[in-house]
Amino acid sequence: MGFQPLRSRSRDLSVWFATRPEVFVSERSPRKTVFWLASAVAAGLVALLVYLNPTATVELLGGRVRSGQAVAGAFVLPPLAFVACIVLTFLVARRWRVRGGGVLKNPVILGVRAGFPLENVLTALEVGSARRGPAIEGLAAARLANGDDRLLTIWSSERDHVMVIAILRVDGNAVWIDSEPVMLAPDSYFDAEAYDREARRLRDH
Known part of the structure; x- marks a missing residue:
């Protein structure tokens, strides 16, 4: 065949x-696994800080009215980045x-x-x-x-x-x-x- x-x-x-x-x-690549897990931890910490301090985050970005898109991004992107890093840990962090x-x-x-x-x-x-x-x-x-x-x-x-x-x-x-x-x-x-x-x-x- x-x-x-x-x-x-x-x-x-x-x-x-x-x-x-x-x-x-x-097999899993130790170097890539550490990189993506570290990235996931960093994204997770940012998400945690944002959600534990919503008022401070809004004020830091200039207020809800003036910086609506930035505020939305601050609340949405960190958890998305966290999930993406976890997925990449399993899909990309491999070698032959x-x-x-x-x-x-x-x-x-x-x-x-x-x-x-x-x-x-x-x-x-x-x-x-x-x-x-x-x-x-x-x-x-x-x-x-x-x-x-x-x-x-x-x-x-x-x-x-x-x-x-x-x-x-x-x-x-x-x-x-x-x-x-x-x-x-x-x-x-x-x-x-x-x-x-x-x-x-x-x-x-």
Whole structure:
């Protein structure tokens, strides 16, 4: 059975990682969890202060008549921000890890305009460990063709020498993975972040 296109709302490979539970596992990111929980606490404290001191809040904002919208915002926005932060704690504060191994990072993500042959860059990256030059030149060319029609994304774990390269298609608020992401063999692993730094320098010259 061939690859079935996957639809996502985020510009990452989460929906594809989820189809490979034998290789990848999702977990909560401590750093992101702390950030969103701290934001929720801050929003909650602001909401509490506003609701415990309504008169002082109105006076601080210049009175109910003169600053009606500001007053309304002061009473409505903090609780909404609190709820949003709690939701984001559970939905966004997650990361992917190689099962039994290291955390996956996303060192490269770039967008290109319609018509750019991104598949050629993908082909060069597949042999990037053996042929460094063409891979860097391909990344530089892609950065020169800056746009938002399709995305090239690379996910990797240096600890495990795991690298996944994929092309994503942007369709409004949706993102599609139309073809199977490429997972390189361990001996084909390379430092994608270093390659991308060189590509940026090449682009700027």
